[in-house]
Amino acid sequence: MNEDKRMQVVMGLIMAGGNAKGSSVAAIQAAKKGDFQAAEKNLKAADEALNQAHNVQTEMLTKEAQGEKTQVDLYLVHAQDHLMTAIAFKDLAKEFVAVYQRLAK
Known part of the structure; x- marks a missing residue:
């Protein structure tokens, strides 16, 4: 994979x-206001x-399995860390929304 594609x-x-983390924050804020939809x-x-x-990630893993090595550097580690935090x-x-729904009942 060339450098531009990797970046x-x-x-x-x-x-x-x-985007996932931002949407998650918005979900909590909406639930806090009672807007469960x-x-x-x-x-x-x-x-x-x-x-x-x-x-x-699946595409990267597939290429790795096919012998195309991926350069692991601080950028990729940061991206993976950012993604795992978002997950x-x-x-x-999801749990916060469920708690707010329960409290609303």
Whole structure:
């Protein structure tokens, strides 16, 4: 993978992670206000962003399995860290939304 393509992948992972985390925050804020429809919409948006990142990772893993080595540097490590944080944040946001729904009943 050439350097430009690799940086596009790295930035794509960072952007997807950022979008997922932002949508997760929005889901919590909506649930806090009692707008559970918006909360669910934002959780779905977070899932879609994470699915995009998952597809990028799958492509990288496939190429690695085919013998095309991926340069692992601080950029890629940061992108993976950003993505894993977004995944954890989305999982917690889902729990927060459920708690707010329960409290609303």
